[in-house]
Amino acid sequence: MKIILSPSKTQNHERKRKDKGKNILKEAKTKELFNYLKSLSKEDLGEELDIQGNLLDRTYELYQEHSFEDQTLPAIECYNGSVFKQLDLESYDQEQFSYLQEKLIIISPMYGPLHSDTEIWPYRLEMRLKPDGINLYEYWQEVMKDYFADVDLIVNLASNEYSKVVEKNYQGKIIDFYFKEEKEDGSLKTVGYYVKQNRGRMLEQLIKKQVKSLEAVKNINLEGYVFNEDHSSENEFYFIKPFEK
Template sequence: MKIIISPSKTQDFSGNISKKIQTPFFIKEANEITDNIKRLSKEELGLMMKIKGKLLEKTYEDYENYDTTNTINHAISSYSGIVFKEINVKAFNEKDLDYANDHLIILSALYGILSPFDGIKPYRLDMKIKIGNISLYEFWKNKIENYFSKEDLIINLASNEFSKLIKLPMVTIDFKEEVDGKYKTIGTYAKQARGMMVNYLIKNNIEQFNKIKEFSMDRYVYNKELSSDKEIIFSRKKL
Protein backbone atom coordinates (compact mmCIF):
# COMPACT_ATOMS: atom_id res chain seq x y z
CA MET A 1 0.00 0.00 0.00
CA LYS A 2 1.21 3.48 -0.92
CA ILE A 3 -0.30 6.76 0.25
CA ILE A 4 0.23 9.70 -2.09
CA ILE A 5 0.12 13.38 -1.14
CA SER A 6 1.06 16.63 -2.85
CA PRO A 7 4.01 18.81 -1.84
CA SER A 8 3.49 22.41 -0.76
CA LYS A 9 4.98 25.57 -2.21
CA THR A 10 6.02 26.67 1.28
CA GLN A 11 9.06 25.04 2.85
CA ASP A 12 10.85 25.21 6.20
CA PHE A 13 14.23 23.54 6.62
CA SER A 14 14.61 24.17 10.36
CA GLY A 15 13.09 20.87 11.55
CA ASN A 16 14.67 17.44 11.43
CA ILE A 17 14.18 13.79 12.37
CA SER A 18 16.65 11.22 13.68
CA LYS A 19 16.94 9.31 10.42
CA LYS A 20 19.66 9.18 7.80
CA ILE A 21 18.85 11.27 4.75
CA GLN A 22 18.20 9.15 1.66
CA THR A 23 18.75 9.92 -2.02
CA PRO A 24 15.54 10.49 -4.01
CA PHE A 25 14.65 7.68 -6.44
CA PHE A 26 14.67 10.01 -9.45
CA ILE A 27 17.67 12.17 -8.47
CA LYS A 28 19.16 12.04 -11.99
CA GLU A 29 15.92 13.33 -13.45
CA ALA A 30 15.75 16.06 -10.79
CA ASN A 31 19.27 17.17 -11.69
CA GLU A 32 18.30 17.22 -15.36
CA ILE A 33 15.39 19.54 -14.59
CA THR A 34 17.50 21.86 -12.41
CA ASP A 35 20.15 22.05 -15.14
CA ASN A 36 17.48 23.23 -17.58
CA ILE A 37 16.14 25.81 -15.14
CA LYS A 38 19.64 27.15 -14.38
CA ARG A 39 20.03 28.04 -18.06
CA LEU A 40 17.23 30.58 -17.72
CA SER A 41 17.85 34.23 -16.97
CA LYS A 42 16.16 35.71 -13.93
CA GLU A 43 13.63 37.42 -16.19
CA GLU A 44 12.87 34.18 -18.04
CA LEU A 45 12.43 32.34 -14.74
CA GLY A 46 10.02 35.00 -13.52
CA LEU A 47 7.94 34.80 -16.68
CA MET A 48 7.88 31.00 -16.62
CA MET A 49 6.80 30.80 -12.98
CA LYS A 50 4.76 34.02 -12.99
CA ILE A 51 6.60 35.37 -9.97
CA LYS A 52 8.49 38.60 -9.24
CA GLY A 53 10.13 40.61 -6.49
CA LYS A 54 11.59 38.87 -3.44
CA LEU A 55 10.03 35.53 -4.37
CA LEU A 56 11.73 35.63 -7.77
CA GLU A 57 15.04 36.64 -6.18
CA LYS A 58 14.91 33.72 -3.73
CA THR A 59 13.78 31.18 -6.33
CA TYR A 60 16.50 32.25 -8.76
CA GLU A 61 19.13 32.08 -5.99
CA ASP A 62 17.94 28.61 -4.89
CA TYR A 63 18.46 27.21 -8.38
CA GLU A 64 21.76 29.03 -8.89
CA ASN A 65 23.08 27.51 -5.64
CA TYR A 66 21.35 24.14 -6.04
CA ASP A 67 24.55 22.13 -6.64
CA THR A 68 26.57 23.76 -3.86
CA THR A 69 24.08 24.47 -1.08
CA ASN A 70 24.42 22.69 2.24
CA THR A 71 20.72 23.23 2.92
CA ILE A 72 19.20 19.77 2.64
CA ASN A 73 16.65 18.06 4.83
CA HIS A 74 14.21 15.15 5.01
CA ALA A 75 11.23 15.72 2.73
CA ILE A 76 8.69 14.99 5.48
CA SER A 77 10.15 17.79 7.62
CA SER A 78 10.77 20.35 4.88
CA TYR A 79 7.33 21.10 3.46
CA SER A 80 5.27 23.46 5.60
CA GLY A 81 1.89 23.82 3.88
CA ILE A 82 -1.54 23.15 5.37
CA VAL A 83 -1.41 19.37 4.90
CA PHE A 84 2.03 19.08 6.47
CA LYS A 85 1.12 21.22 9.48
CA GLU A 86 -1.36 18.47 10.43
CA ILE A 87 1.26 15.71 10.13
CA ASN A 88 2.79 15.75 13.60
CA VAL A 89 6.23 14.41 12.75
CA LYS A 90 7.62 15.42 16.15
CA ALA A 91 5.23 12.96 17.82
CA PHE A 92 6.30 10.01 15.63
CA ASN A 93 8.27 7.20 17.25
CA GLU A 94 10.71 5.00 15.33
CA LYS A 95 7.96 2.60 14.27
CA ASP A 96 5.83 5.47 12.96
CA LEU A 97 8.73 6.94 11.01
CA ASP A 98 9.55 3.59 9.43
CA TYR A 99 5.89 3.06 8.50
CA ALA A 100 5.81 6.52 6.93
CA ASN A 101 8.95 5.87 4.91
CA ASP A 102 7.58 2.54 3.67
CA HIS A 103 4.10 3.78 2.73
CA LEU A 104 4.00 7.56 2.21
CA ILE A 105 4.95 9.14 -1.11
CA ILE A 106 5.13 12.88 -1.73
CA LEU A 107 4.67 13.67 -5.42
CA SER A 108 6.94 16.46 -6.65
CA ALA A 109 7.36 18.41 -9.88
CA LEU A 110 11.14 18.45 -9.34
CA TYR A 111 11.84 15.08 -7.71
CA GLY A 112 8.99 13.02 -9.15
CA ILE A 113 8.41 10.91 -6.07
CA LEU A 114 9.77 11.38 -2.57
CA SER A 115 9.85 9.08 0.41
CA PRO A 116 9.76 10.89 3.78
CA PHE A 117 13.48 10.34 4.49
CA ASP A 118 14.59 11.56 1.04
CA GLY A 119 16.71 14.69 1.14
CA ILE A 120 15.46 17.75 -0.69
CA LYS A 121 16.88 21.21 -1.24
CA PRO A 122 14.97 24.51 -1.35
CA TYR A 123 13.05 24.80 -4.64
CA ARG A 124 9.88 26.08 -6.22
CA LEU A 125 8.28 24.30 -9.18
CA ASP A 126 4.72 23.59 -10.30
CA MET A 127 3.82 20.46 -12.23
CA LYS A 128 1.87 22.50 -14.80
CA ILE A 129 4.95 24.47 -15.82
CA LYS A 130 6.77 23.90 -19.11
CA ILE A 131 10.53 24.35 -19.20
CA GLY A 132 11.16 25.32 -22.81
CA ASN A 133 9.53 22.52 -24.77
CA ILE A 134 9.51 20.17 -21.79
CA SER A 135 6.08 19.54 -20.27
CA LEU A 136 6.63 18.30 -16.73
CA TYR A 137 3.48 16.19 -16.97
CA GLU A 138 4.88 14.44 -20.02
CA PHE A 139 8.34 14.21 -18.47
CA TRP A 140 7.06 12.48 -15.32
CA LYS A 141 3.93 10.62 -16.42
CA ASN A 142 5.41 7.29 -17.50
CA LYS A 143 8.19 7.33 -14.91
CA ILE A 144 5.81 7.80 -12.00
CA GLU A 145 3.22 5.37 -13.33
CA ASN A 146 5.90 2.69 -13.78
CA TYR A 147 7.07 3.30 -10.22
CA PHE A 148 3.60 2.46 -8.89
CA SER A 149 2.79 -0.30 -11.39
CA LYS A 150 3.32 -3.20 -8.94
CA GLU A 151 1.45 -1.66 -6.01
CA ASP A 152 -1.66 -3.53 -4.88
CA LEU A 153 -3.28 -0.42 -3.37
CA ILE A 154 -2.76 3.31 -3.89
CA ILE A 155 -4.48 5.64 -1.43
CA ASN A 156 -4.88 9.07 -3.02
CA LEU A 157 -4.70 12.07 -0.71
CA ALA A 158 -3.08 14.30 -3.35
CA SER A 159 -4.52 17.23 -5.27
CA ASN A 160 -5.76 16.66 -8.80
CA GLU A 161 -2.74 18.56 -10.14
CA PHE A 162 -0.54 15.68 -9.00
CA SER A 163 -2.83 12.66 -8.77
CA LYS A 164 -3.80 12.91 -12.45
CA LEU A 165 -0.26 11.76 -13.27
CA ILE A 166 -1.27 8.27 -12.17
CA LYS A 167 -3.77 6.42 -14.35
CA LEU A 168 -3.56 3.23 -12.31
CA PRO A 169 -6.48 2.12 -10.10
CA MET A 170 -6.48 3.94 -6.79
CA VAL A 171 -8.80 4.89 -3.98
CA THR A 172 -9.30 8.62 -3.46
CA ILE A 173 -10.14 9.96 -0.02
CA ASP A 174 -12.15 13.18 0.12
CA PHE A 175 -13.59 15.30 2.90
CA LYS A 176 -16.86 17.18 2.61
CA GLU A 177 -18.82 19.71 4.62
CA GLU A 178 -22.59 19.29 4.96
CA VAL A 179 -24.21 22.69 4.47
CA ASP A 180 -28.00 22.96 4.23
CA GLY A 181 -28.28 19.30 3.31
CA LYS A 182 -25.69 19.55 0.54
CA TYR A 183 -22.12 18.25 0.63
CA LYS A 184 -19.24 20.44 -0.51
CA THR A 185 -15.46 20.04 -0.58
CA ILE A 186 -13.91 23.21 0.83
CA GLY A 187 -10.25 23.54 -0.08
CA THR A 188 -8.63 24.63 3.18
CA TYR A 189 -10.68 22.24 5.31
CA ALA A 190 -10.00 19.36 2.93
CA LYS A 191 -6.24 20.02 3.06
CA GLN A 192 -6.29 20.05 6.86
CA ALA A 193 -8.25 16.80 6.88
CA ARG A 194 -5.82 15.15 4.43
CA GLY A 195 -3.01 15.94 6.83
CA MET A 196 -4.99 14.54 9.74
CA MET A 197 -5.68 11.38 7.75
CA VAL A 198 -1.98 10.93 6.96
CA ASN A 199 -1.21 11.40 10.65
CA TYR A 200 -3.88 8.83 11.57
CA LEU A 201 -2.57 6.25 9.08
CA ILE A 202 0.99 6.66 10.31
CA LYS A 203 0.31 6.75 14.07
CA ASN A 204 -1.90 3.66 13.79
CA ASN A 205 0.40 1.89 11.30
CA ILE A 206 -2.64 1.09 9.13
CA GLU A 207 -2.15 -1.87 6.79
CA GLN A 208 -5.77 -2.98 6.24
CA PHE A 209 -7.98 -1.06 3.83
CA ASN A 210 -11.12 -1.21 5.98
CA LYS A 211 -9.28 0.36 8.93
CA ILE A 212 -9.10 3.60 6.95
CA LYS A 213 -12.86 3.98 7.33
CA GLU A 214 -12.48 4.05 11.13
CA PHE A 215 -10.88 7.50 10.92
CA SER A 216 -12.84 9.95 13.08
CA MET A 217 -11.24 13.30 13.82
CA ASP A 218 -12.43 16.89 14.00
CA ARG A 219 -16.03 15.61 13.61
CA TYR A 220 -15.35 13.89 10.27
CA VAL A 221 -16.93 10.44 9.98
CA TYR A 222 -17.10 7.89 7.19
CA ASN A 223 -20.06 8.56 4.88
CA LYS A 224 -21.11 5.23 3.39
CA GLU A 225 -23.82 6.73 1.18
CA LEU A 226 -21.42 9.07 -0.63
CA SER A 227 -18.58 6.55 -0.85
CA SER A 228 -17.87 4.03 -3.61
CA ASP A 229 -15.26 1.43 -4.52
CA LYS A 230 -13.03 4.20 -5.89
CA GLU A 231 -13.73 6.94 -3.39
CA ILE A 232 -13.95 7.07 0.40
CA ILE A 233 -15.85 10.11 1.64
CA PHE A 234 -15.74 11.54 5.14
CA SER A 235 -18.18 14.28 6.02
CA ARG A 236 -19.17 16.51 8.88
CA LYS A 237 -22.04 18.86 9.61
CA LYS A 238 -21.45 22.59 9.78
CA LEU A 239 -21.60 23.87 13.35
Protein backbone atom coordinates in the same frame (compact mmCIF):
# COMPACT_ATOMS: atom_id res chain seq x y z
CA MET B 1 -0.45 -0.09 -0.16
CA LYS B 2 1.04 3.34 -0.77
CA ILE B 3 -0.25 6.77 0.26
CA ILE B 4 0.36 9.55 -2.27
CA LEU B 5 0.54 13.23 -1.36
CA SER B 6 1.18 16.51 -3.18
CA PRO B 7 4.26 18.55 -2.26
CA SER B 8 3.87 22.07 -0.89
CA LYS B 9 5.23 25.31 -2.28
CA THR B 10 6.23 26.52 1.19
CA GLN B 11 9.42 24.79 2.29
CA ASN B 12 11.96 24.71 5.10
CA HIS B 13 15.68 25.09 4.50
CA GLU B 14 17.11 23.87 7.81
CA ARG B 15 17.76 20.25 8.63
CA LYS B 16 16.68 18.75 11.98
CA ARG B 17 17.26 14.99 11.77
CA LYS B 18 20.85 13.74 11.73
CA ASP B 19 20.18 10.36 10.12
CA LYS B 20 20.97 10.29 6.40
CA GLY B 21 18.03 9.18 4.25
CA LYS B 22 17.50 7.78 0.76
CA ASN B 23 18.99 9.13 -2.45
CA ILE B 24 16.70 10.71 -5.05
CA LEU B 25 15.39 8.17 -7.54
CA LYS B 26 16.35 9.80 -10.85
CA GLU B 27 19.23 12.17 -10.16
CA ALA B 28 19.93 12.97 -13.83
CA LYS B 29 16.34 14.05 -14.49
CA THR B 30 16.31 16.22 -11.37
CA LYS B 31 19.64 17.85 -12.21
CA GLU B 32 18.44 18.65 -15.72
CA LEU B 33 15.54 20.66 -14.29
CA PHE B 34 17.65 22.37 -11.61
CA ASN B 35 20.35 23.35 -14.09
CA TYR B 36 17.87 24.76 -16.58
CA LEU B 37 16.13 26.92 -13.97
CA LYS B 38 19.49 28.10 -12.63
CA SER B 39 20.56 29.16 -16.14
CA LEU B 40 17.67 31.62 -16.56
CA SER B 41 17.68 35.35 -16.05
CA LYS B 42 15.42 36.63 -13.29
CA GLU B 43 12.87 37.83 -15.85
CA ASP B 44 12.82 34.51 -17.70
CA LEU B 45 12.58 32.56 -14.44
CA GLY B 46 9.55 34.63 -13.47
CA GLU B 47 7.87 33.80 -16.77
CA GLU B 48 8.69 30.09 -16.50
CA LEU B 49 7.43 29.77 -12.92
CA ASP B 50 4.59 32.31 -13.21
CA ILE B 51 5.84 34.36 -10.25
CA GLN B 52 6.89 37.96 -9.64
CA GLY B 53 7.90 40.48 -6.97
CA ASN B 54 9.48 39.33 -3.71
CA LEU B 55 8.68 35.69 -4.44
CA LEU B 56 10.59 35.92 -7.71
CA ASP B 57 13.53 37.62 -5.95
CA ARG B 58 13.74 34.83 -3.37
CA THR B 59 13.31 32.07 -5.94
CA TYR B 60 15.95 33.53 -8.27
CA GLU B 61 18.36 33.73 -5.35
CA LEU B 62 17.51 30.14 -4.38
CA TYR B 63 18.48 28.81 -7.80
CA GLN B 64 21.51 31.06 -8.28
CA GLU B 65 22.98 30.03 -4.95
CA HIS B 66 22.12 26.35 -5.35
CA SER B 67 24.87 23.79 -5.58
CA PHE B 68 24.52 20.01 -5.69
CA GLU B 69 27.09 20.01 -2.89
CA ASP B 70 24.68 21.89 -0.62
CA GLN B 71 23.25 20.13 2.40
CA THR B 72 20.03 18.27 1.73
CA LEU B 73 17.17 17.56 4.12
CA PRO B 74 14.54 14.80 4.28
CA ALA B 75 11.47 15.51 2.14
CA ILE B 76 9.15 15.32 5.14
CA GLU B 77 11.16 18.11 6.82
CA CYS B 78 11.44 20.20 3.68
CA TYR B 79 7.74 20.60 2.92
CA ASN B 80 5.92 22.96 5.26
CA GLY B 81 2.45 23.58 3.79
CA SER B 82 -0.88 23.21 5.59
CA VAL B 83 -1.05 19.46 4.89
CA PHE B 84 2.38 18.82 6.41
CA LYS B 85 1.67 21.03 9.43
CA GLN B 86 -0.84 18.40 10.61
CA LEU B 87 1.93 15.86 11.15
CA ASP B 88 3.30 15.62 14.69
CA LEU B 89 6.65 14.14 13.68
CA GLU B 90 8.23 14.64 17.08
CA SER B 91 5.69 12.31 18.69
CA TYR B 92 6.20 9.32 16.38
CA ASP B 93 7.75 6.15 17.73
CA GLN B 94 10.04 3.97 15.60
CA GLU B 95 7.20 1.84 14.24
CA GLN B 96 5.26 4.92 13.16
CA PHE B 97 8.34 6.36 11.46
CA SER B 98 8.87 3.05 9.68
CA TYR B 99 5.25 3.13 8.49
CA LEU B 100 5.71 6.71 7.26
CA GLN B 101 8.90 5.85 5.39
CA GLU B 102 7.41 2.73 3.82
CA LYS B 103 3.93 3.96 2.88
CA LEU B 104 4.11 7.66 2.01
CA ILE B 105 5.10 8.79 -1.48
CA ILE B 106 5.20 12.53 -2.24
CA ILE B 107 4.72 13.30 -5.94
CA SER B 108 7.25 15.99 -6.85
CA PRO B 109 7.66 17.77 -10.20
CA MET B 110 11.37 18.19 -9.42
CA TYR B 111 12.19 14.75 -8.02
CA GLY B 112 9.46 12.34 -9.11
CA PRO B 113 8.32 9.93 -6.37
CA LEU B 114 9.74 10.81 -2.95
CA HIS B 115 9.84 8.82 0.26
CA SER B 116 9.54 10.82 3.46
CA ASP B 117 13.26 10.34 4.12
CA THR B 118 14.50 10.99 0.57
CA GLU B 119 17.20 13.66 0.72
CA ILE B 120 16.28 16.75 -1.34
CA TRP B 121 17.16 20.40 -1.89
CA PRO B 122 14.49 23.11 -1.56
CA TYR B 123 13.11 24.26 -4.91
CA ARG B 124 10.25 26.08 -6.62
CA LEU B 125 8.36 24.25 -9.38
CA GLU B 126 4.78 23.14 -10.02
CA MET B 127 3.61 20.14 -12.02
CA ARG B 128 1.39 22.29 -14.24
CA LEU B 129 4.35 24.33 -15.52
CA LYS B 130 6.48 23.58 -18.58
CA PRO B 131 10.11 24.58 -17.94
CA ASP B 132 12.01 24.73 -21.23
CA GLY B 133 8.84 23.43 -22.88
CA ILE B 134 9.00 20.18 -20.90
CA ASN B 135 5.62 18.62 -20.07
CA LEU B 136 6.33 17.43 -16.53
CA TYR B 137 3.54 14.85 -16.66
CA GLU B 138 5.22 13.20 -19.63
CA TYR B 139 8.67 13.77 -18.13
CA TRP B 140 7.84 11.66 -15.06
CA GLN B 141 5.22 9.35 -16.57
CA GLU B 142 7.41 6.28 -17.16
CA VAL B 143 9.14 6.73 -13.81
CA MET B 144 5.76 6.71 -12.05
CA LYS B 145 4.53 3.76 -14.09
CA ASP B 146 7.56 1.67 -13.16
CA TYR B 147 7.57 2.78 -9.54
CA PHE B 148 3.93 1.89 -8.84
CA ALA B 149 3.80 -1.22 -11.07
CA ASP B 150 3.78 -3.65 -8.13
CA VAL B 151 1.60 -1.55 -5.81
CA ASP B 152 -1.88 -3.06 -5.42
CA LEU B 153 -3.56 -0.12 -3.63
CA ILE B 154 -3.06 3.65 -3.60
CA VAL B 155 -4.63 5.84 -0.94
CA ASN B 156 -4.83 9.15 -2.78
CA LEU B 157 -4.41 12.21 -0.57
CA ALA B 158 -2.89 14.24 -3.41
CA SER B 159 -4.60 16.96 -5.43
CA ASN B 160 -5.68 16.17 -8.98
CA GLU B 161 -2.76 18.23 -10.33
CA TYR B 162 -0.37 15.66 -8.88
CA SER B 163 -2.34 12.42 -8.67
CA LYS B 164 -3.07 12.28 -12.40
CA VAL B 165 0.60 11.68 -13.24
CA VAL B 166 0.29 8.45 -11.22
CA GLU B 167 -3.23 7.47 -12.28
CA LYS B 168 -2.59 7.62 -16.04
CA ASN B 169 -0.88 4.21 -16.30
CA TYR B 170 -1.69 2.68 -12.93
CA GLN B 171 -3.50 -0.68 -13.06
CA GLY B 172 -4.27 -1.18 -9.37
CA LYS B 173 -6.96 0.18 -7.08
CA ILE B 174 -7.03 3.88 -6.17
CA ILE B 175 -9.12 5.37 -3.37
CA ASP B 176 -9.90 9.07 -3.82
CA PHE B 177 -10.93 11.16 -0.80
CA TYR B 178 -13.53 13.92 -0.58
CA PHE B 179 -13.97 16.09 2.49
CA LYS B 180 -17.30 17.92 2.68
CA GLU B 181 -19.36 19.92 5.13
CA GLU B 182 -23.13 19.49 5.37
CA LYS B 183 -25.16 22.70 5.10
CA GLU B 184 -28.47 23.36 6.87
CA ASP B 185 -30.47 22.34 3.78
CA GLY B 186 -28.61 19.02 3.58
CA SER B 187 -26.44 19.95 0.62
CA LEU B 188 -22.68 19.53 0.78
CA LYS B 189 -19.98 22.15 0.36
CA THR B 190 -16.23 21.97 -0.10
CA VAL B 191 -13.96 24.38 1.78
CA GLY B 192 -10.51 24.40 0.17
CA TYR B 193 -8.58 25.16 3.35
CA TYR B 194 -10.24 22.32 5.24
CA VAL B 195 -9.64 19.91 2.36
CA LYS B 196 -5.89 20.46 2.69
CA GLN B 197 -6.07 20.32 6.46
CA ASN B 198 -8.02 17.07 6.38
CA ARG B 199 -5.60 15.46 3.96
CA GLY B 200 -2.93 16.10 6.57
CA ARG B 201 -5.15 14.93 9.41
CA MET B 202 -5.96 11.75 7.51
CA LEU B 203 -2.28 11.05 6.91
CA GLU B 204 -1.54 11.73 10.58
CA GLN B 205 -4.18 9.18 11.64
CA LEU B 206 -2.98 6.60 9.12
CA ILE B 207 0.53 6.93 10.54
CA LYS B 208 -0.50 6.99 14.21
CA LYS B 209 -2.72 3.93 13.82
CA GLN B 210 -0.46 2.28 11.19
CA VAL B 211 -3.53 1.57 9.11
CA LYS B 212 -3.25 -1.28 6.62
CA SER B 213 -6.88 -1.91 5.57
CA LEU B 214 -9.64 0.14 3.97
CA GLU B 215 -12.06 -0.85 6.72
CA ALA B 216 -9.74 0.75 9.24
CA VAL B 217 -9.65 3.90 7.10
CA LYS B 218 -13.44 4.12 7.28
CA ASN B 219 -13.33 4.19 11.09
CA ILE B 220 -11.18 7.32 11.26
CA ASN B 221 -12.77 10.48 12.70
CA LEU B 222 -11.17 13.74 11.57
CA GLU B 223 -12.44 16.16 14.21
CA GLY B 224 -16.04 15.66 13.15
CA TYR B 225 -15.50 14.56 9.55
CA VAL B 226 -16.62 10.93 9.41
CA PHE B 227 -16.96 8.33 6.68
CA ASN B 228 -20.32 8.52 4.90
CA GLU B 229 -21.49 5.25 3.37
CA ASP B 230 -24.31 6.80 1.34
CA HIS B 231 -22.11 9.16 -0.66
CA SER B 232 -19.10 6.85 -0.91
CA SER B 233 -18.37 4.17 -3.49
CA GLU B 234 -15.76 1.47 -3.96
CA ASN B 235 -13.17 3.98 -5.15
CA GLU B 236 -14.41 7.22 -3.59
CA PHE B 237 -14.44 7.78 0.15
CA TYR B 238 -16.48 10.74 1.42
CA PHE B 239 -15.77 12.12 4.87
CA ILE B 240 -18.54 14.52 5.82
CA LYS B 241 -18.96 16.86 8.78
CA PRO B 242 -22.67 16.88 9.72
CA PHE B 243 -24.48 20.19 10.12
CA GLU B 244 -24.69 21.20 13.78
CA LYS B 245 -28.20 22.33 14.68
